[in-house]
Every structure is written in C-alpha cells, then in structure tokens.
Amino acid sequence: MKTKLLTALLLGTSILGTTGIALAEDVTLNIESWRGDDLTIWKDKLIPAFEAKNPGIKVVFAPSAPTEYDAALGAKLTAGSAGDLITCRPFDKSLELFKKGNLTDLSALPGMDNFSPVAKSAWQTDDGKASFCVPMASVIHGFIYNKDAFDKLGLKVPTTRDEFFAVLDKIKADGTYIPMAMGTKDLWEAATMGYQNIGPNYWKGEDGRAALIKGDQKLTDKDWVAPYEELAKWKPYLGDGFEAQTYPDSQNLFTLGRAAIYPAGSWEIGLFNTQAQFKMGAFPPPVEKAGDTCYISDHTDIGMGLNAASKHPDEAKKFLSWVASPDFATIYANALPGFFSLNSSPVKMEDPLAQEFVSWRGKCKSTIRSTYQILSRGTPNLENETWVESANVINGTDTPEAAAKKLQTGLDSWYKPAK
Amino acid sequence: MAVETRPKRPIRWHIGVFLAPAVLVYTAIMILPLFGTLQLSLFRNIDQSQVFVGLGNFRTLFGDPNWSVNFWNALRNNVWFFIIHMLVQNPIGILLAALLSSPRLRFTAFYRTAIFVPTILSFVIVGFAWKLILSPIWGVAPHLMDFVGLKSFFTPWLGKEQYALTALSLISVWQFVGIPMMLIYAALLSIPDEVIEAAECDGVTGMAQFWKIKLPLILPSIGIISILTFVGNFNAFDLIYTAQGALAGPNYSTDILGTFLYRAFFGFQLQVGDPNMGAAIATIMFLIILAGVCVYLFLVQTRLRRYQF
Numbered sequence A: 001m002k003t004k005l006l007t008a009l010l011l012g013t014s015i016l017g018t019t020g021i022a023l024a025e026d027v028t029l030n031i032e033s034w035r036g037d038d039l040t041i042w043k044d045k046l047i048p049a050f051e052a053k054n055p056g057i058k059v060v061f062a063p064s065a066p067t068e069y070d071a072a073l074g075a076k077l078t079a080g081s082a083g084d085l086i087t088c089r090p091f092d093k094s095l096e097l098f099k100k101g102n103l104t105d106l107s108a109l110p111g112m113d114n115f116s117p118v119a120k121s122a123w124q125t126d127d128g129k130a131s132f133c134v135p136m137a138s139v140i141h142g143f144i145y146n147k148d149a150f151d152k153l154g155l156k157v158p159t160t161r162d163e164f165f166a167v168l169d170k171i172k173a174d175g176t177y178i179p180m181a182m183g184t185k186d187l188w189e190a191a192t193m194g195y196q197n198i199g200p201n202y203w204k205g206e207d208g209r210a211a212l213i214k215g216d217q218k219l220t221d222k223d224w225v226a227p228y229e230e231l232a233k234w235k236p237y238l239g240d241g242f243e244a245q246t247y248p249d250s251q252n253l254f255t256l257g258r259a260a261i262y263p264a265g266s267w268e269i270g271l272f273n274t275q276a277q278f279k280m281g282a283f284p285p286p287v288e289k290a291g292d293t294c295y296i297s298d299h300t301d302i303g304m305g306l307n308a309a310s311k312h313p314d315e316a317k318k319f320l321s322w323v324a325s326p327d328f329a330t331i332y333a334n335a336l337p338g339f340f341s342l343n344s345s346p347v348k349m350e351d352p353l354a355q356e357f358v359s360w361r362g363k364c365k366s367t368i369r370s371t372y373q374i375l376s377r378g379t380p381n382l383e384n385e386t387w388v389e390s391a392n393v394i395n396g397t398d399t400p401e402a403a404a405k406k407l408q409t410g411l412d413s414w415y416k417p418a419k
Numbered sequence B: 001m002a003v004e005t006r007p008k009r010p011i012r013w014h015i016g017v018f019l020a021p022a023v024l025v026y027t028a029i030m031i032l033p034l035f036g037t038l039q040l041s042l043f044r045n046i047d048q049s050q051v052f053v054g055l056g057n058f059r060t061l062f063g064d065p066n067w068s069v070n071f072w073n074a075l076r077n078n079v080w081f082f083i084i085h086m087l088v089q090n091p092i093g094i095l096l097a098a099l100l101s102s103p104r105l106r107f108t109a110f111y112r113t114a115i116f117v118p119t120i121l122s123f124v125i126v127g128f129a130w131k132l133i134l135s136p137i138w139g140v141a142p143h144l145m146d147f148v149g150l151k152s153f154f155t156p157w158l159g160k161e162q163y164a165l166t167a168l169s170l171i172s173v174w175q176f177v178g179i180p181m182m183l184i185y186a187a188l189l190s191i192p193d194e195v196i197e198a199a200e201c202d203g204v205t206g207m208a209q210f211w212k213i214k215l216p217l218i219l220p221s222i223g224i225i226s227i228l229t230f231v232g233n234f235n236a237f238d239l240i241y242t243a244q245g246a247l248a249g250p251n252y253s254t255d256i257l258g259t260f261l262y263r264a265f266f267g268f269q270l271q272v273g274d275p276n277m278g279a280a281i282a283t284i285m286f287l288i289i290l291a292g293v294c295v296y297l298f299l300v301q302t303r304l305r306r307y308q309f
Helices: A002-023 A036-053 A066-079 A092-099 A117-123 A147-152 A161-174 A188-203 A205-214 A222-237 A247-255 A266-275 A313-323 A326-335 A352-363 A382-395 A400-412 B013-040 B056-063 B065-100 B108-120 B123-133 B140-147 B161-176 B178-189 B193-201 B206-234 B238-244 B257-266 B275-303
Strands: A027-033 A057-063 A085-088 A133-146 A178-180 A259-265 A280-283 A295-306 A365-367 B043-046 B049-052
Touching: A027 A036, A027 A066, A027 A313, A036 A057, A036 A313, A036 A326, A057 A313, A085 A092, A085 A313, A092 A117, A092 A295, A117 A133, A117 A295, A133 A147, A133 A188, A133 A266, A133 A313, A133 A326, A133 A352, A147 A280, A161 A178, A161 A222, A161 A259, A178 A222, A188 A205, A188 A222, A188 A247, A188 A259, A188 A295, A188 A382, A205 A222, A205 A365, A222 A382, A222 A400, A247 A259, A247 A266, A259 A266, A266 A352, A280 A352, A295 A313, A295 A352, A313 A326, A382 A400, B013 B275, B043 B275, B056 B065, B056 B275, B065 B108, B065 B161, B065 B178, B065 B206, B065 B257, B065 B275, B108 B161, B108 B178, B123 B161, B123 B238, B161 B178, B161 B238, B178 B206, B193 B206, B206 B275, B238 B257, B257 B275
Parallel strands: A027 A057, A027 A085, A178 A259, A295 A365
Antiparallel strands: A085 A295, A133 A259, A133 A280, A133 A295, B043 B049
16 A cells, blocks of 8 residues: 555656656657766767758666666666666576566667677576567676786787787786786676676576576586686786675776786776776787687676657657667667677677677687676575675685685576476 | 532633644644654555565565665664764764853854754765765875874775774764754753852762763763764664665675665666665564664653652
C-alpha cells in the first residue's frame, strides 16, 4: 500500500514534470546513462546528427554518476520515471531488467543484423533467443607505453613475456621512470587491467572462458593460476606505495611522464591524448613464445535498450535503429577513441592509438572478461572476489594458488555447471 | 467519609496538537521504514515474487559461511572502530574541553571553532583530503615525515591490511573530536563557581580538582557521549565508502557493518543487490545498537549520580 502510494506520487511528479514538454509538438526522448563524460559528445555531435535526419524527435541525454547509476535507474524504473532509452550495462544487470519486463525485446529491430553474435551476447537471454539492447561499444585491454621513454632508453616493444620482463628490468635499472603505473588501492585495477588483461593468453580466450562456464575447467587449473603467478611478479615494478595508489593516481603518474608502461583499457585513450605531453604507443599482452596465437580482452561494455514503459516506443525504436547503423558507429568511435564500435561494418578511425588497439582484432582472437557472463550471478560474487584476490596477489598477502583456491571455493558454493 | 469529587479536568487537547507534527513526521520517516525493514528481512525474492521465509535470511546470514565470515569480519572491524573512538576520541575530547575551560587560556573561541570545523565538513571532503594527505605519491605526509627524519616510518597506511582500519578510525576521530569536546566543555562551564571555590578552600586544586571534583560532575555527559559514539560508530558507513570504496579494501580489512549492508542491499558492480538480505543485516545492526543502548540505559545511567545545584 505504502509503496503503491509512493509509486503513484512519484509517477505523478514525473508526469507533471513532463507535461510542459509533451504539450510541445515534438516528441522528446530521454536517455539514461552513466557516461557523464560523454555529455558534450552526445549534445554536440550525436544528437544533432540524429535530429537533423528525424525532424519532430528531440533527444535529451541525462546521465547520472557511474556508481549511482544502477541503483538510481532501478528506483526510477520502479517509480515509472525513467527515460525512454536506457544505456545497458553488459550481462546480468541488463538481463535482470529484461526479465522484470523493464526492457523491450529488440530482436526484430531493423539494424540488429549489423552485429555479430559475440557482440550481441552481452545483451541476450542465456538461450540467445531474445536480444534486448543494441550493442554500442567495446573496450580492448593492452598496455600503453611512453614512446619517448622507450626511445630514450633504447627499448623495443616487447612481444613475448621474457622480453616484457626484460624491458621492465631495464626501466627499473635506469631509474628515471617507474616501470609500471598501477596501484592496488581501488582493487579493480589489479583485476581488470591485470588479471583480465594478461589472462586470455593463458586460458586461450573464448575456449577457456566457455570451458569454465561449462565446468570443464576450474579456476585452480594451471591456465587460470598462471596469470596470478605473473601478476605476483609485477610487484617490484610498481611505484613506491602502490598499495595506496588509486586509479586516478596511476593515470596521473603515467600522463605526467613519471611511469613508462600503463596496463590499460582502451577507454583511457581519450583522456591520455589530452593530458599526456609525450608520444604514446600500445602493445597487446605479450605471449609466451614468439609466434603464439595472441588473445585479447575485447569486452562488450555499453549497449542501449528501450524502456518498456516508454510513451513513445516508435520514435525510440527509430533512434535505436540509428544507433545500430554505421553512421552512428563512425561518429561515436571517432568522438570517443577507445570505445570501439561493435558494428560489423568496419569503421574508419582517425586516432593512431585507437587504430593500434583495434588492429589487434585482426591478428589476435577476441574474448570478453571471464567473470562477466553467468559466473557472477551468485554470492560470493566472482567478479568482486577477483578484484580482492588480484589485489591480494600483487600485494603479496595471498599466493596465486591460495587466491585461485578461494575463488573456486566461492564459485563452487553456488554455481553448478549444467552437465 | 465524604467522597470529594474532584473538579473534572478539561481535556488538554493542545498537547496532542502540539505533538502531532513531530509525531507524524517521525512516524512517517523513521518508525514506518523501521518496521518496513524488519518486515522485508522476513521475506525472500523467489521467482520475482516476495515469499515469507521466517528467519531464513538470518539463518543464511549466520549459517552460510559465504555470509557469516563477512558478517563476523565486519562486526569485528566495527568493534575495533568503536574501541579506537572510545580510547582516543573521547579522552582527547575531554582533555581539550578541560584545557579550553581553563580561565587562563587565551583565544579560546578560536581554538574551539578550529577544532570543531572538521565535524561540519562533508565526509566526501574529509575522505578525499586524507586520501591525498596520506598518498605515497603526492601526499604531504611523506614529505613532512621526511623533514623530521621519520621517512622510514611512512607506509601507504590506507593500502595495508594491518593499518588501514586503524588509520581510518583515527581520521574519523580527527573529524569528530569536536563533539565530545563541545559537550564536555558545556558540562564543565555549568559547574557552579561555588563548588570550585569550596574545593579550593578545602585545598583541592589543579589536577586533583579535575579528578575529584570536575570529573565526577561531568560523568553523565561522558555517558551520553559514549552512547552517541556507540550509535554513530555502528551506523558508520560514509567515511569508509568515500576513502576505500564499497569493497572496503584491502582484502575487506576495513569492512564495517555499514559497508557490508550497502553491498548486500544495493549490490556492487556485477553483484545484484538483495534487499532482503540487506534488510536482515540492517535488522541485526538495529538489534546490536538497541542492545548497546539498553545496557547503557538500564545498567549505567541508573547508577550515575546526578547533582543538582
């Protein structure tokens, strides 16, 4: 009763709030998003491009803070005040919304066939029958390095692990630069830029990930412990006091030119381009022996779906079809270097660093982060535990074996793979 | 015996009218949500519908090692958080108040304000400022320690399992030391001069005067402060969240009941929130605080002697 009243009240305010707009002739679509950083790109580039082609539809981009997005969106959806278009987190968060009936089935949306099944996998039901978000972008992991520093020290870009550690040793011996800018304070750096970055080369990308979901492999297997063993070796190359170094600290250390290598996600490109005063390059996670197949984490990160309670579903679908078009992909990928379009038609990008990242798609095999699909549904949550354990391994408070064992025990407690 | 008929009292309706606004507001925003939480903790979401499970959530919380290990860890950390406040914040608060109430001290108003300012700062500012101060890369702490030759004692405190919680407790102490100071200061000022003069006539001066005369007189205030600290600490969340994030790293070493509740209730990253388990944790927190307050009310406060001047 109480919640109903509250819902009615909130609904009332949302209707009252939008009447002013509804009276005008144009239809207004609101976009919910956590990407506040992209506000200007939406306002100045994407929305005008759409509105020019679709007179009569106005689009408003209304982001909230990343850490509050999920909770705020949930509350707005329950209250009926959420926007027409919803930016989708990958996997379970969005699947949950779809199951609750908050998101519309978009399988038949014109333009959905522009995407490969892997691209769509992040926003599909487990059986792959219904798609509920249009894939927008993925991010690729690798290492960004300070080219000036490499030139000064006469270093060659490493392709194998031995070369990688040889390079780190040389930078450390020289002493001008911190070999690697990464901290463990925020935990996720260690997991996302560390474990998920170098891991796919060990567990062979999609093969290992699928086997883990099927239950054929365990996190305690050699292929899954080995990345932790490598992470443990990173410790001496990190900066002084890395235990209390936060993610912005790492970014600043690198862009100020104090560190030589930055374990990165491609989303950094935009920021680094504006802040760093030196030339940058990138290399994919090194493989064991020269000539080995390389695997990269090409993680589906952002999609966009349609609020089932939207009052203008037809206009919203028109917008989503445009989001699925190569036009959108070109503007988006160039405005946000580092967020790579998942569209099957190749997109021409201007930024050299972004080009370097995306070129790996050609020579390496792509996979997504191992913990994201299905495996993070229960308690303890595998992704969150991976953050904690990756940081523990680098800090030296857990051995690689102990960390892997903890993760597997936690996973076993709720996950029973279908045999 | 003649039965004396008392004059009939008029209904004092104005009491009800004057109480109504506070009672209504308090009921709507405190009492109802409290019972809502208690109710929520007895249900579980099974196939998109709320099913009554009795104490099932509490059995999970205490019986399932995936929950209980985290719960006991959070409770242990919370107790340590409280102990630091009791051992550091309150004695320092009393000391500062005693110094401030000394008639010979100049610039009292300035000190009082300066010490109280952190209390009115936002947690976000405090968390961020201290993260910067203690940062091994840009922080002033390592440089200042270098000046006095103590650089070797510097470690990245907030990033080390064994120090992080203590460091955060001390930051919290720094922020809130103004509150016990103000309360005790007020209590010290309310001690009548006659009592002090009588003590001086009897030759009780200086430290002895503080221990034998003033301290017993401010004991009730100290009791109130203790209980405020207790309630505040077991409800704490903001500082840990702003300084260490919801995962309360490193390795859950700074996880307290508030952050544990937050993760369970709202979820975090890929973890989907579970309002029912969250409500169960909130209920336990409520019971812990209730028990603490009861112990104080029935065992401590009744024994405190009050002096009327």
